[in-house]
Amino acid sequence: MSLFLHYLSMPYLLEGIELTLEVTALGLGGGLILGLILAGMQLSRFWLLAAIARAYTVIFRGTPLILQMVFAYDALPHIGIKLPAVLAAGLALACNEAPFIAEMLRAGVLGVDRGQLTAGQALGMTPSVLMRRVIAPQAIRTMIPAFGNEAVSALKNSSLASVVAVQELTLRSTQLASSTFDFFSIFFASGLLYLVLTATISVIQLFVEWLLDLDRTTRRERKLADYLPWRRVDLATKLELADATVADPDPAELADTPPLALTREERARRATTIARNNIAVEAKDLTKSYGPQKVLDGLDLTVRVGEVVALLGPSGSGKSTLLRCINHLENWDAGTLRVGGRRLGFDENGKRLSPRAIANERASVGVGMVFQQFNLFAHLSAKENVAGPLRWVHGMTRIDADRRATELLDRVGLSHRADALPRHLSGGQQQRVAIARALAPNPSVLLLDEPTSALDPELVNEVLEVIRRLAIDDGLTMIISTHQIRFADEVADRVAFLSGGAIIEEGPAHEVLTNPRNPLTARFLSVMEADKTPEAVR
Ligand SMILES: Nc1ncnc2c1ncn2[C@@H]1O[C@H](COP(=O)(O)OP(=O)(O)OP(=O)(O)O)[C@@H](O)[C@H]1O
Numbered sequence: 113m114s115l116f117l118h119y120l121s122m123p124y125l126l127e128g129i130e131l132t133l134e135v136t137a138l139g140l141g142g143g144l145i146l147g148l149i150l151a152g153m154q155l156s157r158f159w160l161l162a163a164i165a166r167a168y169t170v171i172f173r174g175t176p177l178i179l180q181m182v183f184a185y186d187a188l189p190h191i192g193i194k195l196p197a198v199l200a201a202g203l204a205l206a207c208n209e210a211p212f213i214a215e216m217l218r219a220g221v222l223g224v225d226r227g228q229l230t231a232g233q234a235l236g237m238t239p240s241v242l243m244r245r246v247i248a249p250q251a252i253r254t255m256i257p258a259f260g261n262e263a264v265s266a267l268k269n270s271s272l273a274s275v276v277a278v279q280e281l282t283l284r285s286t287q288l289a290s291s292t293f294d295f296f297s298i299f300f301a302s303g304l305l306y307l308v309l310t311a312t313i314s315v316i317q318l319f320v321e322w323l324l325d326l327d328r329t330t331r332r333e334r335k336l337a338d339y340l341p342w343r344r345v346d347l348a349t350k351l352e353l354a355d356a357t358v359a360d361p362d363p364a365e366l367a368d369t370p371p372l373a374l375t376r377e378e379r380a381r382r383a384t385t386i387a388r389n390n391i392a393v394e395a396k397d398l399t400k401s402y403g404p405q406k407v408l409d410g411l412d413l414t415v416r417v418g419e420v421v422a423l424l425g426p427s428g429s430g431k432s433t434l435l436r437c438i439n440h441l442e443n444w445d446a447g448t449l450r451v452g453g454r455r456l457g458f459d460e461n462g463k464r465l466s467p468r469a470i471a472n473e474r475a476s477v478g479v480g481m482v483f484q485q486f487n488l489f490a491h492l493s494a495k496e497n498v499a500g501p502l503r504w505v506h507g508m509t510r511i512d513a514d515r516r517a518t519e520l521l522d523r524v525g526l527s528h529r530a531d532a533l534p535r536h537l538s539g540g541q542q543q544r545v546a547i548a549r550a551l552a553p554n555p556s557v558l559l560l561d562e563p564t565s566a567l568d569p570e571l572v573n574e575v576l577e578v579i580r581r582l583a584i585d586d587g588l589t590m591i592i593s594t595h596q597i598r599f600a601d602e603v604a605d606r607v608a609f610l611s612g613g614a615i616i617e618e619g620p621a622h623e624v625l626t627n628p629r630n631p632l633t634a635r636f637l638s639v640m641e642a643d644k645t646p647e648a649v650r
Pocket residue numbers: 402407425426427428429430431432433434562593
């Protein structure tokens with residue numbers, strides 16, 4: 113025992129730890145940088161970069177680290193690169209770690225929900241903003257356990273540096289054992305030192321996981337989480353609300369008045385006004401196919417400023433695709449789309465715009481979009497979901513963006529849930545936050561893609577009420593894909609019925625819905641009437 117304790121505190125072995133940590137740090141740090149580059153290459157749109165990264169991965173993952181260390185130390189001098197042993201071992205370890213780290217990074221990035229990326233694009237985020245603000249914060253959280261594993265394995269692999277005569281812990285233990293023949297005490301002491309190092313890495317990993325955990329709930333824990341850059345909450349508001357449970361307002365109370373519905377005369381007046389307004393959205397002969405399947409087939413649609421158009425039609429008729437084209441989340445094959453008179457997706461010379469230019473165009477044209485699955489940014493509070501894009505895309509100051517977010521959350525009846533994460537909100541609340549987020553930059557047109565389809569029946573009304581007020585009170589131009597026939601009748605000025613990627617019937621909402629001329633429209637409406645669930649016509 114005394115021998116074991118003697119070796120455990122022996123300066124000769126302890127100095128070996130320094131070199132072990134040096135090689136590990138070089139391997140992990142270098143591996144992270146190289147891994148970032150490799151992951152970027154693999155995720156890039158350029159196949160050649162992806163192929164080079166893949167080839168690198170095959171070579172460095174498929175050959176033993178010990179050979180790579182020998183190569184870095186003994187073969188590189190032949191091409192004039194002579195590295196000190198520690199650096200050569202660190203370089204080999206970095207090159208070996210890089211493909212593993214790259215795969216972790218790639219998995220983290222690909223693991224972020226695609227709906228959130230689409231929502232970010234729809235809000236006008238450029239690819240780099242999307243990466244920094246949406247993908248990276250979420251990917252990093254999921255990668256921490258795997259990165260902890262990789263750090264432990266790099267530390268243990270650093271012992272192979274002994275092959276190029278780096279005097280790290282394992283080499284020193286071996287040397288000591290061969291001169292004293294006291295194998296058991298020396299290797300037991302050295303094993304314990306390794307264990308202390310790996311346990312330290314595990315503790316750091318657990319601490320980082322704890323720090324990044326957005327779900328912590330106790331008061332003390334919450335304090336730390338609140339300072340995370342992506343979970344900035346309004347501490348003053350939170351303290352006030354901490355002990356008070358505030359109930360959601362009744363949907364009908366969102367504006368202190370009963371649900372709105374227009375009378376026949378009001379509808380007629382509205383129709384006359386709208387007919388005089390400028391064109392907000394114009395699709396001409398729009399055609400789009402997915403492989404052999406034609407999804408939009410020469411579709412024409414004109415929507416005027418202030419008009420609310422409901423898109424109806426059976427599942428697969430192309431409603432979502434049309435909305436996605438209007439926001440340029442999809443490319444189309446032929447035809448033109450103009451929003452506010454501007455031809456989307458092309459410069460003045462008719463050349464296709466880059467993804468970055470399209471993002472900027474989206475932000476400046478002002479088309480907001482609300483999705484069926486809400487697509488809120490999962491790592492951000494409700495308030496940050498609204499305020500964040502205003503700062504990152506529209507350059508608003510933090511104070512102005514926060515003020516606007518508070519105002520909009522108040523408008524959708526959710527100011528008391530401003531600090532809640534999306535997963536702590538009900539579906540209806542999430543959709544109301546999503547509506548607030550889409551409204552924040554003051555869009556000229558709001559597209560709503562089946563905004564209530566993913567909601568439980570009892571939550572549908574609270575969302576419909578918010579939309580109803582936007583249409584009737586605020587006069588917002590809206591195109592809504594919906595299966596809610598009654599809602600379409602109450603809110604829409606016009607209904608367009610799609611079938612097979614084209615509009616086969618359109619006209620004033622009440623007229624089309626009560627007296628359809630096309631047999632397909634009539635059949636669809638009667639099926640919807642017979643069974644209120646949309647599945648009936650799917
Ligand atoms: N990314 C895609 N790749 C291949 N096919 C697609 C893609 N997106 C949509 N489609 C197909 O295009 C057709 C139209 O889809 P779209 O989502 O526009 O219909 P929809 O009218 O909105 O239907 P729903 O009411 O069910 O949402 C469908 O047949 C669908 O399978």
